[in-house]
Amino acid sequence: MPHVVPSLKIAFIALFVVLFLFLSSYGAQASFTLEDEKKLGKEFYEKLEKSKVLISNPKINNYLNRVGQLVLASSPKAPFEFKFSVINSSAINAFATPGGYVYVNKGLINLCENESELAGVLAHEIAHINARHIAAIIEKSTKLNIAALAAILAGAFLGGGGEVTAALASFSMAAVTSMNLKYSRDHEEEADRLGMAYLVSSGYDGKSMLDFLKIMRKYEFYSKSVPSYFLTHPGTDERIRYLDGLLQVRYRNIGKESIIGGLTRIQVYLRFIGKNPELKLTYFQNSVQANPSNVDALYGLALTQEKLGLTSESIKNFKKALTLSPSDGDIVRDLGITCFRSGQTGEAIHYLSRALSLNPDDSNTIVYLGRAYQAEGRFQEALKILKKIENKPSIEADAHYQLAMAYGETKDQGASHYHFGMYFKKIRKKDSALFHFKAALNYYAAGNPKRQDIEKEIEEMQKEKPPKPPSPGDRNATAGFSF
Ligand SMILES: [Zn+2]
Numbered sequence: 001m002p003h004v005v006p007s008l009k010i011a012f013i014a015l016f017v018v019l020f021l022f023l024s025s026y027g028a029q030a031s032f033t034l035e036d037e038k039k040l041g042k043e044f045y046e047k048l049e050k051s052k053v054l055i056s057n058p059k060i061n062n063y064l065n066r067v068g069q070l071v072l073a074s075s076p077k078a079p080f081e082f083k084f085s086v087i088n089s090s091a092i093n094a095f096a097t098p099g100g101y102v103y104v105n106k107g108l109i110n111l112c113e114n115e116s117e118l119a120g121v122l123a124h125e126i127a128h129i130n131a132r133h134i135a136a137i138i139e140k141s142t143k144l145n146i147a148a149l150a151a152i153l154a155g156a157f158l159g160g161g162g163e164v165t166a167a168l169a170s171f172s173m174a175a176v177t178s179m180n181l182k183y184s185r186d187h188e189e190e191a192d193r194l195g196m197a198y199l200v201s202s203g204y205d206g207k208s209m210l211d212f213l214k215i216m217r218k219y220e221f222y223s224k225s226v227p228s229y230f231l232t233h234p235g236t237d238e239r240i241r242y243l244d245g246l247l248q249v250r251y252r253n254i255g256k257e258s259i260i261g262g263l264t265r266i267q268v269y270l271r272f273i274g275k276n277p278e279l280k281l282t283y284f285q286n287s288v289q290a291n292p293s294n295v296d297a298l299y300g301l302a303l304t305q306e307k308l309g310l311t312s313e314s315i316k317n318f319k320k321a322l323t324l325s326p327s328d329g330d331i332v333r334d335l336g337i338t339c340f341r342s343g344q345t346g347e348a349i350h351y352l353s354r355a356l357s358l359n360p361d362d363s364n365t366i367v368y369l370g371r372a373y374q375a376e377g378r379f380q381e382a383l384k385i386l387k388k389i390e391n392k393p394s395i396e397a398d399a400h401y402q403l404a405m406a407y408g409e410t411k412d413q414g415a416s417h418y419h420f421g422m423y424f425k426k427i428r429k430k431d432s433a434l435f436h437f438k439a440a441l442n443y444y445a446a447g448n449p450k451r452q453d454i455e456k457e458i459e460e461m462q463k464e465k466p467p468k469p470p471s472p473g474d475r476n477a478t479a480g481f482s483f
Pocket of ligand 1: 124128183187188233234
């Protein structure tokens, strides 16, 4: 699998270690229970998360999960909490592990022409999970695979120097082909039949499932390498004929190409991950040239130019995109942020206020609008805006910092010390955090619930073991800290 990122290979090894331990403790006749599925799926997910191959952008994940849940709602209830994740790899692949975990590579999402095609891929994977195909493979081939796995593991771990990479490559290839999982043709037929039923009853166009298989096959032809997807899901030509037949006989109604909406915007965010900025610039420039009224391409171009410091070009393209799509919250917000970063605080306030009315809960908009007001010396307004996120559980370090500044400027020293305390806690500067929490206590009388919160924070921090005993220099630094 030449396109797979190295950490993914490590993750596959992790899966194998997990599988190996599972299988060794089971023996030949053991059955693979639902609980085993959940445990294995969860362990694999945690390994992937730890090795940082999963994309954590909330917009991307939210979108994929909404499409996935929509398809799931039309499938019989499986005994799993389904989770849909995006893997940061350009290889064209999607796979499911036991326990309700569906993974789609960035490369596959970028290849989709519409949402329905993506929904078709998810439907097929959901069907593999619902029909417990992987569990069946594991149950059937326990003995053989333990021996095979042991050999593969030895090969992977005993190699040295440059050999390790090659061993890992062949190992992960083996992982895909032998375990994860070469479905049989019967499995594929069942996953297509069930998946198509889920897809169509959730309102999507059934033909997209067929269209996307053809797109992947074409891609395979041009790229001269077999997409990873076909290694796990065999029999492409048969599948195409089968799906064609199903569509002609059973599913003749045309469904929707898009239900959730915004795939092209998600693709802009995906293209933003990982690649170097110059490559992105060329990509988006070409897209705009091919179609000057492509809002998403203009938006991507503007974002890239901002990252490269080409501020005036960036603002120009944001404004063009906005003319084409005037109430697009993402564009208004990012135009506002770009104005703020380039020192145009008045313009920033104008656009960020508009972004806030379009999307009142967006933390980024709130933090930048607060910063813009502060930069203009409008501290009361800054505080009023920033208070909107004050009690959110997921508030980030930067937001605490802005709140601390705004409270400081409006002479609420207690709240200011409290938010500085939270800021330093989040960036793991324990001494500074304790200094501010203790200072904050002076402003809240006994019995004030805020005082109890702060005392709890102090108690928790003091319970943590310090990484090393503080040196006299550290103590002085803390004592001399002022703000
Ligand atoms: Zn399949």
